[in-house]
Amino acid sequence: MMRRETFRVIAWNGIWKQNTSFAQILGLCPLLAISTNMVNGVMLSLATLIVMALSNISVSLLRRWIPHEIRIPVFILIVAALVTVVDLLFNAFFHELYVILGIFIPLITTNCIVLARVEAFAGKNPPVESMFDGVFMGVGMLWSLALLGTLRELISDGTLLSGIDMVIPGARALQILPAEYPGFLLAALPPGAFIMLGCLIAGKNWLDIRAAARQKKSRPAAPLAASAENA
Amino acid sequence: MPIAPPISSPYLHAETSVRRIMNQVMLALLPGIVVYTALIGLALIVQVLLACCFALIFEGLFQKLRGRxxxxxxxxxxxxxxxLIALTFPPLSPWWLTVLGVFFAIVVAKQLYGGLGQNPFNPAMIAFAVCIVAFPALMSQWPAQGLHLPFSQQMEVIFGFSPRIDALTAATPLDAIKTALKMDSFTGSIQDLLKSQSLYGTFAGRGWEWVTTAYLVGGLFLIFRRVITWQTPVAFLGSMTVISLICWLIDPARFSDPLFHLFSGGAMLGAFFIATDPVSGCTTPAGKLIFGGGAGLLAYLIRVFGGFPDGIAFSILIMNICAPLIDVYTQPAIFAMQQGGKKKERDHA
Incomplete structure (x- = not known):
């Protein structure tokens, strides 16, 4: 079951170990600008996820024909074409959300996460694995932006899922904190996003260190686990 | 028997410690606190105690968490x-605002950066900036002049048992002038405004001028005790005087005179107690002059042309960012060296 093990490693890399937001700390511009609430964060991550999955497949299929010297412009062209598709889809189906996300959907083209996965993974691996990598990098970004967006929304306004009606018509936002909650504007502003991101990265590092310490204690003489670094 | 630590240069004749310096600073703040309390009432003392209690709790908690x-x-x-937080926040601000300010100062601005001596920004000013950005309305509610609430009623306002009444509060003189000048209907001059409102005293805001004078006295005490050096406050107040004098001479109807600016808002507190922070400010003598001068200039520009009631916090935070760079470029020459570290050429031949 070598193949299954490979997929497990790819998924773990995307979701936790090489998480785009908390470990690689890439794509900070959309992360900080869009994560003011959970719905925006999730929808932008979904757009990025689709682009990453499709661009990883395309590049992986074409990897033998792309000349090494001009690979970056070629990658960018492929990604830009796919982003245009996603951009038009969002405009057609989630128009209100499209207006809010604005420039950040076209900017997925220049998102370094997309280019990093294409360059580091899809250019060297077969299509199925590449698609899987794109999807799970997207899932990693999705849950981290969802978490960041949820926390910022809760602290700044005391609500959850505001703007959900733009995705699911008729759904309503939840008021978590009492209505007299004065609101904490800082959390909705970019400095609040930086502070919150810093706290979340610290939290991830803390969990990693604790897990490593526990592993060391339980298996003091274990051989080094096979490194699954791809990037 | 305890062994005395080896003494290295600089050979200071008095043994100083953080504790001794901080005690002197507290002592220097005392006149300001006393005058302020006489003006506002015991609410200020309650705020100081509240801030001190939570500062110790947060500091202890995070020292413990960090294993220190x-x-x-x-x-x-x-x-x-x-x-400093209690003195810069409005004295009737709700208790949670003070606690939140203390949290940001002690936990975010100080402990997360590594504790005492590691913070790039002045913690009290971070607290002020965070709260004025997040709660602009609450942070602009200063007690109306001439209004003396009984202590019990002040406590009700602070601890939230009674609704906050707008009539209790008013803008500071600085804020009132700026608002009046921005209104299109305003056709008079500052002199008329000063005469028409009871907000103003002999040379600055009524009452506030005595509080800021008390800060000045405390600051001079700090210079006298050599806790701070003269460069930062002199440069701060000097640059503020110069820029406000220029503006005042150009158009006395639109700009207040230098004396008003020096004695209103947080200018004195900022010049003597905040800009002189040995951790987040500059350390070289020339650097202190640049730091103070820049902070005074920016404070004037922000308080006159900016959108906030006062500009001290932001100007000092901006200069805090520049402080390491200023320090690098203002290193004084080491003894027997030329500026820039080259050895002085002497011909002994």
């Missing part, structure tokens, strides 16, 4: 930060 000793609780640095 609790000895830093005794050095008084957290208490000075707490006092």
């Amino acid at each position: 000793s609790l000895a830093s609780l005794q050095d008084g640095s957290a208490l000075v930060t707490a006092c």
